[in-house]
Amino acid sequence: MAHDGAAALARTPPKPYFHRDLGLVVDLGGANAVSKPLGIELSGPTAQLVARGYHCVALPIVAARTRVLVSWGINTLTGEDFVSTGFQDGRPNPLPSFERTDLYFTA
Known part of the structure:
Protein backbone atom coordinates (compact mmCIF):
# COMPACT_ATOMS: atom_id res chain seq x y z
CA MET A 1 0.00 0.00 0.00
CA ALA A 2 2.79 2.45 0.75
CA HIS A 3 4.21 1.80 -2.71
CA ASP A 4 0.85 2.74 -4.25
CA GLY A 5 0.73 5.97 -2.24
CA ALA A 6 4.27 6.88 -3.24
CA ALA A 7 3.49 6.01 -6.87
CA ALA A 8 0.42 8.26 -6.81
CA LEU A 9 2.47 11.15 -5.41
CA ALA A 10 5.20 10.58 -8.00
CA ARG A 11 2.57 10.14 -10.73
CA THR A 12 3.98 6.75 -11.68
CA PRO A 13 1.97 3.54 -12.17
CA PRO A 14 1.46 1.43 -9.01
CA LYS A 15 2.87 -2.07 -8.73
CA PRO A 16 0.42 -4.79 -9.80
CA TYR A 17 -1.32 -6.54 -6.89
CA PHE A 18 -0.23 -10.12 -6.22
CA HIS A 19 -2.12 -12.17 -3.63
CA ARG A 20 -0.42 -15.12 -1.98
CA ASP A 21 -2.90 -17.28 -0.09
CA LEU A 22 -1.29 -18.96 2.91
CA GLY A 23 -4.45 -20.84 3.90
CA LEU A 24 -7.26 -20.38 6.37
CA VAL A 25 -7.83 -20.76 10.08
CA VAL A 26 -11.19 -21.03 11.87
CA ASP A 27 -11.55 -21.56 15.62
CA LEU A 28 -15.11 -22.72 16.27
CA GLY A 29 -14.71 -22.89 20.05
CA GLY A 30 -14.15 -25.85 22.31
CA ALA A 31 -12.02 -28.41 20.48
CA ASN A 32 -13.70 -27.63 17.16
CA ALA A 33 -11.54 -25.93 14.56
CA VAL A 34 -10.46 -26.25 10.97
CA SER A 35 -7.36 -24.89 9.31
CA LYS A 36 -5.50 -25.28 6.07
CA PRO A 37 -2.06 -23.73 6.50
CA LEU A 38 -0.02 -23.89 3.31
CA GLY A 39 -2.53 -26.36 1.82
CA ILE A 40 -2.39 -28.91 4.67
CA ARG A 52 -5.11 -19.81 17.96
CA GLY A 53 -1.39 -19.53 17.33
CA TYR A 54 -2.06 -17.50 14.21
CA HIS A 55 -4.59 -15.26 15.93
CA CYS A 56 -2.26 -14.64 18.86
CA VAL A 57 0.66 -13.72 16.60
CA ALA A 58 -1.62 -11.47 14.51
CA LEU A 59 -2.46 -9.29 17.52
CA PRO A 60 -0.23 -6.20 17.34
CA ILE A 61 -0.19 -5.26 21.03
CA VAL A 62 1.39 -7.34 23.82
CA ALA A 63 -1.42 -6.41 26.23
CA ALA A 64 -4.01 -7.80 23.80
CA ARG A 65 -2.02 -10.99 23.37
CA THR A 66 -1.81 -11.36 27.13
CA ARG A 67 -5.57 -10.90 27.57
CA VAL A 68 -6.30 -13.47 24.86
CA LEU A 69 -3.84 -16.00 26.27
CA VAL A 70 -5.26 -15.58 29.80
CA SER A 71 -8.79 -16.02 28.45
CA TRP A 72 -7.76 -19.20 26.62
CA GLY A 73 -6.08 -20.44 29.82
CA ILE A 74 -9.27 -19.84 31.82
CA ASN A 75 -11.27 -21.65 29.15
CA THR A 76 -8.90 -24.62 29.36
CA LEU A 77 -9.11 -24.79 33.15
CA THR A 78 -12.89 -24.35 33.41
CA GLY A 79 -13.78 -26.45 30.39
CA GLU A 80 -15.98 -23.83 28.78
CA ASP A 81 -15.67 -20.57 26.92
CA PHE A 82 -15.47 -17.56 29.19
CA VAL A 83 -17.25 -15.54 26.50
CA SER A 84 -19.74 -17.43 24.40
CA THR A 85 -22.64 -16.65 22.11
CA GLY A 86 -24.28 -19.99 22.95
CA PHE A 87 -24.70 -21.22 19.38
CA GLN A 88 -22.99 -24.54 20.16
CA ASP A 89 -25.43 -25.23 22.99
CA GLY A 90 -28.39 -24.89 20.64
CA ARG A 91 -29.46 -21.65 22.29
CA PRO A 92 -28.30 -18.84 20.02
CA ASN A 93 -28.33 -15.40 21.56
CA PRO A 94 -28.74 -12.19 19.60
CA LEU A 95 -25.78 -9.85 19.43
CA PRO A 96 -27.23 -7.35 21.93
CA SER A 97 -27.45 -10.02 24.65
CA PHE A 98 -23.68 -10.44 24.94
CA GLU A 99 -22.43 -7.15 23.52
CA ARG A 100 -24.76 -5.08 25.72
CA THR A 101 -25.57 -2.79 22.81
CA ASP A 102 -28.61 -1.60 24.80
CA LEU A 103 -26.18 0.61 26.72
CA TYR A 104 -25.45 2.58 23.56
CA PHE A 105 -28.68 2.57 21.59
CA THR A 106 -32.17 3.60 22.63
CA ALA A 107 -35.43 2.39 21.14
Whole structure:
Protein backbone atom coordinates (compact mmCIF):
# COMPACT_ATOMS: atom_id res chain seq x y z
CA MET A 1 0.00 0.00 0.00
CA ALA A 2 2.79 2.45 0.75
CA HIS A 3 4.21 1.80 -2.71
CA ASP A 4 0.85 2.74 -4.25
CA GLY A 5 0.73 5.97 -2.24
CA ALA A 6 4.27 6.88 -3.24
CA ALA A 7 3.49 6.01 -6.87
CA ALA A 8 0.42 8.26 -6.81
CA LEU A 9 2.47 11.15 -5.41
CA ALA A 10 5.20 10.58 -8.00
CA ARG A 11 2.57 10.14 -10.73
CA THR A 12 3.98 6.75 -11.68
CA PRO A 13 1.97 3.54 -12.17
CA PRO A 14 1.46 1.43 -9.01
CA LYS A 15 2.87 -2.07 -8.73
CA PRO A 16 0.42 -4.79 -9.80
CA TYR A 17 -1.32 -6.54 -6.89
CA PHE A 18 -0.23 -10.12 -6.22
CA HIS A 19 -2.12 -12.17 -3.63
CA ARG A 20 -0.42 -15.12 -1.98
CA ASP A 21 -2.90 -17.28 -0.09
CA LEU A 22 -1.29 -18.96 2.91
CA GLY A 23 -4.45 -20.84 3.90
CA LEU A 24 -7.26 -20.38 6.37
CA VAL A 25 -7.83 -20.76 10.08
CA VAL A 26 -11.19 -21.03 11.87
CA ASP A 27 -11.55 -21.56 15.62
CA LEU A 28 -15.11 -22.72 16.27
CA GLY A 29 -14.71 -22.89 20.05
CA GLY A 30 -14.15 -25.85 22.31
CA ALA A 31 -12.02 -28.41 20.48
CA ASN A 32 -13.70 -27.63 17.16
CA ALA A 33 -11.54 -25.93 14.56
CA VAL A 34 -10.46 -26.25 10.97
CA SER A 35 -7.36 -24.89 9.31
CA LYS A 36 -5.50 -25.28 6.07
CA PRO A 37 -2.06 -23.73 6.50
CA LEU A 38 -0.02 -23.89 3.31
CA GLY A 39 -2.53 -26.36 1.82
CA ILE A 40 -2.39 -28.91 4.67
CA GLU A 41 -5.93 -29.75 5.87
CA LEU A 42 -6.26 -30.01 9.65
CA SER A 43 -9.20 -30.38 12.04
CA GLY A 44 -9.86 -30.76 15.75
CA PRO A 45 -7.33 -29.83 18.44
CA THR A 46 -4.41 -29.60 15.99
CA ALA A 47 -6.32 -27.14 13.83
CA GLN A 48 -7.33 -25.22 16.95
CA LEU A 49 -3.69 -24.90 18.01
CA VAL A 50 -2.76 -23.56 14.55
CA ALA A 51 -5.74 -21.17 14.48
CA ARG A 52 -5.11 -19.81 17.96
CA GLY A 53 -1.39 -19.53 17.33
CA TYR A 54 -2.06 -17.50 14.21
CA HIS A 55 -4.59 -15.26 15.93
CA CYS A 56 -2.26 -14.64 18.86
CA VAL A 57 0.66 -13.72 16.60
CA ALA A 58 -1.62 -11.47 14.51
CA LEU A 59 -2.46 -9.29 17.52
CA PRO A 60 -0.23 -6.20 17.34
CA ILE A 61 -0.19 -5.26 21.03
CA VAL A 62 1.39 -7.34 23.82
CA ALA A 63 -1.42 -6.41 26.23
CA ALA A 64 -4.01 -7.80 23.80
CA ARG A 65 -2.02 -10.99 23.37
CA THR A 66 -1.81 -11.36 27.13
CA ARG A 67 -5.57 -10.90 27.57
CA VAL A 68 -6.30 -13.47 24.86
CA LEU A 69 -3.84 -16.00 26.27
CA VAL A 70 -5.26 -15.58 29.80
CA SER A 71 -8.79 -16.02 28.45
CA TRP A 72 -7.76 -19.20 26.62
CA GLY A 73 -6.08 -20.44 29.82
CA ILE A 74 -9.27 -19.84 31.82
CA ASN A 75 -11.27 -21.65 29.15
CA THR A 76 -8.90 -24.62 29.36
CA LEU A 77 -9.11 -24.79 33.15
CA THR A 78 -12.89 -24.35 33.41
CA GLY A 79 -13.78 -26.45 30.39
CA GLU A 80 -15.98 -23.83 28.78
CA ASP A 81 -15.67 -20.57 26.92
CA PHE A 82 -15.47 -17.56 29.19
CA VAL A 83 -17.25 -15.54 26.50
CA SER A 84 -19.74 -17.43 24.40
CA THR A 85 -22.64 -16.65 22.11
CA GLY A 86 -24.28 -19.99 22.95
CA PHE A 87 -24.70 -21.22 19.38
CA GLN A 88 -22.99 -24.54 20.16
CA ASP A 89 -25.43 -25.23 22.99
CA GLY A 90 -28.39 -24.89 20.64
CA ARG A 91 -29.46 -21.65 22.29
CA PRO A 92 -28.30 -18.84 20.02
CA ASN A 93 -28.33 -15.40 21.56
CA PRO A 94 -28.74 -12.19 19.60
CA LEU A 95 -25.78 -9.85 19.43
CA PRO A 96 -27.23 -7.35 21.93
CA SER A 97 -27.45 -10.02 24.65
CA PHE A 98 -23.68 -10.44 24.94
CA GLU A 99 -22.43 -7.15 23.52
CA ARG A 100 -24.76 -5.08 25.72
CA THR A 101 -25.57 -2.79 22.81
CA ASP A 102 -28.61 -1.60 24.80
CA LEU A 103 -26.18 0.61 26.72
CA TYR A 104 -25.45 2.58 23.56
CA PHE A 105 -28.68 2.57 21.59
CA THR A 106 -32.17 3.60 22.63
CA ALA A 107 -35.43 2.39 21.14
